[in-house]
Amino acid sequence: MPILFYLSKRALQALLVMIVVTLFVSFAIRLTGDPAVMKLSQAANATAEDLARIREAMGLNRPFHVQYLDFIGGLFTGDLGTSFFRGPVAPLIATALPATLLLATTSLLVSLAISIPLGVYAATHRGSLADQAIRVLSLVGLSFPNFWLGIMMVLLFSVTLRWLAPSGFTGPLSLVMPAATIGIILTATNLRIVRTTMLDVLSAQYIMVARAKGLSERKVVYKHALRNSSIALVTYLGLQFGGLMGGIVVVELVFGWPGMGTLAIDAIAQRDYPILQAVISILAITIVGVNLLVDLTYAVLDPRIRLE
């Protein structure tokens, strides 16, 4: 069962990544500030005893390895611990993770729906006016900082036109602006990948053979060329996913989107270790999972690729 062996190897890899990442994050965040001090930062008469009492209540008086093992142990039993400020962590993640994944997948789908047809068109009409226009547009898209694009959208669609609510999560319409903000930036890069790899593939010998066999141009482009060039795109999407998560943090803040980014930023500001550790672990697992999916997709796209 090579596939089972392969999957368990990858699962072990994921575990290792998660441990390294959480160990690093848990350790580093403790060097930068004490949540007990944050909790008392506005209490005018707080004494050293007050501080010690709060640290004890937070479990911060225990050695680092005990705190860390406690967290990892909890992770395996499905217990994500309790936030220093906001109650149990699991329900917070249960709300935030779907919101972030929804935003990420919608943005990705939007960007693929635009970038694949446009990229293919640009490649097959290389040098045409349309090709030039598409390339310029993608460069413009690449040059927008995402927070700026988000704020501009709010100004146009919420403040001036009043079509969409500027923030929050009250229905499908709430998804439009944040997904478009991320989608536009993803589209710009994906468009360039699709165009470049398509150009590459279209000059390959087997495409010439396919054309010589008398296949329709449509079949040549979409069945043979696109399938082969999509390996590069899928690889790129996998690599892009980590960056996508980083970009989502900013966009979530602009649109008040209740996702993992907002959760993480608040947790960092308050030095809420339990939330931060949980968010980082789950994002690490998600990213490793997505990359596994990418590897599995290779085998589907190109049967010559073997999983080892």
Add this chain to the structure above:
Amino acid sequence: MTLTRTILLAALGAGLLLGGPAQADGTLTVAQRQDPANWDPVDTFLVAWSSAGANIFDGLIRRDENLELQPGLAESWEVLEDGMRLRFALRQGVTFHNGEPFDAEAVKYTFERLLGDIGAAGPQRSNYTSIDSIEIVDDSTVDFVMNTPDPVMLTKLAGYGAMIVPPKYIEEQGQEAFDMHPVGTGPFKVVSYDQGESLVLEANADYFGGAPELDGLVYRFIREDSTRLAELQSGGVDVVHDIAFSAIPTVEASGNASIVSVPGPTVQSLQFKPTGDVATADVRVRQALIMAVDRQALIDAFLAGRGSPIASLQGKLSFGYDAALEPYPYDPEAAMALLAEAGVAPGTPMTIDYRADNSTFAEVAQALTGFFANVGVVAELRPIEDAVFLNEIVPQGRTNEMFQFAWGGWTFDFDNTAYLVYHSGEKWNPYGTSDEMDALLETQRRSADPAERERILKEVARMAHDEAYHMPLYNEDTVYAVSNRVENFVAAPDRRVRYDETRVTE
């Protein structure tokens, strides 16, 4: 709430179209930056908590928008035995939102909880440790027995940790239920709380002060300054509680909302490092740096004029404020002369450490470098992340020549700021002041005589002024952006806006 979200997500996934929630008539929506995330009064110090908490809970005493103490759940009070005993006559016939009666037992429970194990894990307890015990005289009379007179206690009973909580609800439903679904006696009761997003309240028709005019009150937590502004402009919210100073002109030009501001508790200053191998160890240098800066220009340029110059670390609402104490004048020439006298060569570098989270102060800091350059001091800016600044830089005495200090004690009593900044061993006083200062601060804390306290606090402020421990920059106004559909909005200096008499049109 998670369930609602799950259903919503499922609906989204299936591609169903749901409309946004219609805004009910008579509902006012407030936007504020922060979600306090926990509604237990003993577990918070956040203004974000009290701005909503003021509409859910009551204390024995209420402080109005003029900072006058008014009857709350206590109808009257007496100070007995030279301040060692406070006696309260309780309001009768009041019930909590869950129907539980308010009585002397609830008062006793509230303070025993605050001073006991539950309070011990939170930041509020330390404000109330001068209370020794609570004695029930009869069903509607309680005595606070003090272990030391506390001149600020009556004020402190009007806020935060002293909010009266329902004993039965907490004991039966548990701590977590109370954290997420608080119950008080206030003009509004909690309908739902969606962490990180909103708190929905409805009018308490049985409120002892009369039923509110509004049907509902919603707090939305929106982190981004520009997004809160956009929500106001597009009609998504009616009042923005913490509008950025930089957004004031936009609101004023919008035509559908206006700015309402009142003097507030927050003061901004630059503290000097007065010891060690730095130029600011010389009092002449400190005075020169103050005179180098046109503080009124900072207020006009960066606060849109919504602030006042100050001579000490308090505004004019503060107990201990001295109108006779004048700020150092803006006088670059005198500053240069003093610097020369102190032997500071033109081109001397100095560093300003400040909290990176405040965009207004970042602009002020830029302007400060300009003013300093004018007198030959080359200032370098060092913005530092909040927690690092609060934990590692200031208390550890790792600052450079100058560092930012911002404070706004909600009690509006100068003791709250002065003790923290001038008394030895306090977190915000890493370099020490003087034994004389320590003695003054301790004396006023023990005194039950307001006149004596006021005299001492003025002396403290004058001493700090003469020694030029800091450059008081300005006292910020508390600024609200209010939609035109809101009527009878009463601005509170401490952001604890009560909405029981506010109305909305349409």
